[in-house]
Amino acid sequence: MADRTELSLEDLRIDSDIRHAETLPGAFYGHREWHQRSVDRVFARSWQFLGREELVRVPGQVHPTLLLEGCLDEPILLTRDRDDVLHCLSNVCTHRANLVCDGATVAANLRCRYHGRRFGLDGQFLSMPEFEDVEGFPCKSDSLPRLPFGSWRGFLFAGVAPPTALDLLTREMESRIGWLPIEEASLDPKRSRDYVVDANWALYCDNYLEGFHIPYVHNSLAAALDYGDYRTELFEGGVLQVGIAEGGEDLFALPESSPDFGQKIAAYYFWLFPNTMFNVYPWGISVNVVRPLAVDRTRVSFLAYVWDSERLDRGAGSGLDRVEREDEAVVEGVHKGARSRLYTRGRYSPTRETGLHHFHRMLVEQLASDSGDGDEAR
Numbered sequence: 001m002a003d004r005t006e007l008s009l010e011d012l013r014i015d016s017d018i019r020h021a022e023t024l025p026g027a028f029y030g031h032r033e034w035h036q037r038s039v040d041r042v043f044a045r046s047w048q049f050l051g052r053e054e055l056v057r058v059p060g061q062v063h064p065t066l067l068l069e070g071c072l073d074e075p076i077l078l079t080r081d082r083d084d085v086l087h088c089l090s091n092v093c094t095h096r097a098n099l100v101c102d103g104a105t106v107a108a109n110l111r112c113r114y115h116g117r118r119f120g121l122d123g124q125f126l127s128m129p130e131f132e133d134v135e136g137f138p139c140k141s142d143s144l145p146r147l148p149f150g151s152w153r154g155f156l157f158a159g160v161a162p163p164t165a166l167d168l169l170t171r172e173m174e175s176r177i178g179w180l181p182i183e184e185a186s187l188d189p190k191r192s193r194d195y196v197v198d199a200n201w202a203l204y205c206d207n208y209l210e211g212f213h214i215p216y217v218h219n220s221l222a223a224a225l226d227y228g229d230y231r232t233e234l235f236e237g238g239v240l241q242v243g244i245a246e247g248g249e250d251l252f253a254l255p256e257s258s259p260d261f262g263q264k265i266a267a268y269y270f271w272l273f274p275n276t277m278f279n280v281y282p283w284g285i286s287v288n289v290v291r292p293l294a295v296d297r298t299r300v301s302f303l304a305y306v307w308d309s310e311r312l313d314r315g316a317g318s319g320l321d322r323v324e325r326e327d328e329a330v331v332e333g334v335h336k337g338a339r340s341r342l343y344t345r346g347r348y349s350p351t352r353e354t355g356l357h358h359f360h361r362m363l364v365e366q367l368a369s370d371s372g373d374g375d376e377a378r
Helices: 026-030 031-039 167-177 201-208 219-224 322-336 354-368
Strands: 048-052 062-066 074-080 086-092 126-127 149-152 156-157 193-197 232-236 238-244 265-272 276-281 284-294 297-304
Touching: 026 238, 026 322, 031 284, 031 354, 048 062, 048 201, 048 284, 062 322, 074 265, 086 156, 126 354, 201 265, 201 276, 201 284, 201 322, 201 354, 219 322, 232 354, 238 354, 284 322, 297 322
Parallel strands: none
Antiparallel strands: 048 156, 062 074, 074 086, 149 156, 193 297, 232 238, 238 265, 265 276, 276 284, 284 297
């Protein structure tokens, strides 16, 4: 019987050989201390999806938001300066920590309404009243900190301290779907919504990362995809699942330059470590952002970006709400089962759960950063 209070890093280790490996312990998914370590060591060191560049379309626009709301809750600012350059800045005044900007606006510069400190749209300190007698002022730390920030095909990402370049995550998407009219996609608010799942965030990702359950859980999706040809490909920083169409309709018109040319591709499912999914269909992209709210509660944001509305509600990209509700029911059941005193950990299917194995190894590696091998959470 697994100890439900103490769980060491060694207990989380995953064998590199999937044929011998065991999954994460069930106790991990309900462990509050390891959940907090996931926030600090995984999410605070990752790239997070922000939205489209349209959030700050013209020079002078300022858009305040929270980085990974509900989890990191880091106040940030997206700005486009007068030279038409995008910036991602801290939204915390370097004087007394008031929020610099409360709402989206167009401005020549930024001014904290608490004591009047002013910054340029690039975050540079400009002025501060009543500070004439302060020695060594201003200095570099008086400007707003800049966050690592990047864009892929108009989609914006930022992070507090991501350890790798954004390109590590996006280059596989560029290789496989860069030929699509991605820049033309626009957000469809009517098809975008949030779901709250009473389960640990990692269980939601576990479920996403294998097509093993499709024939058993998703009747409608199973009818659209050829399960026998469904495949999983691993890359550094993520996983790609390729959905092959069961029939000959609702396919991508792949160019000859595509590595998948000649195949009946119905959907590409990209997962970017640790919590972002790009589900690509002939009609557009459904971006899913998994937001941990607590050890046993997760919000999943579905954001639909459409470039061909005439192909909506067809094939693998239809009925997404139904598929999500089916996934929720299963994931919530697994969360309850993982708490059992009679369950320890399982094994992986080498043919169907390589994506899950890849995720678990990446997760444990990140959790192990800056920690000793004997590190325990109690």
